[in-house]
Amino acid sequence: MRMVKLTCFALNIPFMEAFTHSTKSRAYSDSIVVKLESEDGCTGFGEGVPRPYVTGESVETCLEALSGRFWQQLQGKEWPTWSEDPGLLDRLADLLDGPADPAWNAGEPATRGRKGDEPVRAWNAARCALELALLDGLLRKAGKSAGDLLPPLRKSVPYSGVIAASSAEKAGKTARHLGAFGIRTLKIKTGGREEAEVVAAVRLAAGPDASLRIDANGAYSPEEAATRLAKLALYGIACAEQPIARGEPGVLAELRKASPIPLMADESLVTLADGKALVAAEACDFFNLRLSKCGGFGPCLALANLARSAGVRMQLGCQVGETGILSAAGRHLAAHLDELVWVEGSFGTLLLREDVTRAKVQFGHGGMAPVLRGPGLGVEVDEELLRRYAVAIVEREF
């Protein structure tokens, strides 16, 4: 079955309320959902969430890459088929990462995005969307679930809550709401002027037994970071995610020595090369794996293997505003990697005004969510909703 049609939906789904962190405030999702079709009617859906400040991809450049270089590489080719062998993800990698255009490699001038954007480090959001669509389609065709590819090692997945509030009052209120849902593991977005008050309010509302961690999204300068972390450590913080901006791993390693809080690499960890450099520099205690940021299941598993062998612990993060498609993929990976210390995502309509999957892929009380068992990624996509919330639709046919 040859791949004959690609449709990219650039979505704009309003949030229930704005999500704010130190570098961005978002009021709507800006995912790209990819639909891949074969000549005999096989269909697969995938999703990527481009972030200029993470991989360098913007929605516009990602759409161009998907409908341009990626589609040129895929169109007319045979859709890989299901097999029990462990090399399926490698076969997808051959399709997605092939040598057709050497300029795909990080740092090449040709991979730069639009004027004003960060250079594209890797087309990981685009790759993730296509890898998931390829997998969803081939698994459906074979009547298999993503759980057959990534066998679940646990029956349910525990998710953390995330608090992105600009004031202590709002942060405390959100912590109380999440407490009503039985969520006792919380991540707080920091980096603002009132960050200590925000963290204090969350600690007060969540109680002494709640597990709190912070994420500064690179907002601290290397000079001030240790001092700010020391202040926040007073509130009992289990981990600090990306305190300083992505840069030389050695700088993060220096901060790690001075920090009273264990450190997690997020924006610093985009590619496998990043991961190796972080390990070599002993720069962090945790890796934050994210499907869209890292390029899909294949690259995430490679990073997980690296982390495991280096004794680095792991979190599976998510993309703010991801739909149920990417959340479903995250659920499969989280169920498969039972050593993950924390898992984020599956916020569903707690954040989005409406999700594009027919059944909710949202966590329940205590942040717990079941392993998905349905064919493909385990979700049915409502294409009417995709079209309703699309601000751009790009189609390519072979």
Added chain:
Amino acid sequence: MRIADEVARVFTEQTEAFSMSSGFRRLETGAAAREHYESLLANLFITHNPSPKVMAFLYAIAPPAGADMIKHNLMEEMGLEAGEASHPELLRRALVAAGFNSRRMEELEVKSMARIRGLACDPLLYGTLMEMGLAVLLEASAFEWMLSRLAERMGHMLGRHMEMRCDHLAWFYHHGEVDIRHAQEALQVIEAYCAFYGIGEADLKNILEITFRENIFHRQYLGQGGVVHAHG
């Protein structure tokens, strides 16, 4: 904090915000296109068609002091109180009179039941039925509160701008006839519920904030499930 006062404050805020929203005003003044009135009707049906089932759920967990009133509402919804048609049937008649064909009605029926399916299948955010039941009771009471104040206006707007006859709009005039005192009795049920289950002020406030973190009337009637973007 007196529970009834706090809940009434939230219901009033929600109702006023909805009636003053540009979407509602455009519908009321006739500035909206016909498809927007049709979409309003479709969303009303999706929202209220499952009401007897919702009332039955609330009756099942009703506190003794509030059970009679919920039972009365349930009987009304089912059309068993005064030998009238059921409320979903009244709504169905309004939509058919507005030109909805059987295929479209079937689609709306499926969509409305998807909400019940979601209620049963989606992971529960609250830890107990007590908390979920309070959220459902608050939402159902809020709709009753709002409809006692705005249903007649909605009926008038549909009569005027969709040229629908009075007898086709019975659902709206029926809800408009429910006097404000009747809607306020719902507050007593909420108080009785909180007393029966030992729900404190802080927990009630939390669930109020979560349930009404957006305007539920705008969300249900104008915001989703149809093509109404009348605020644009």
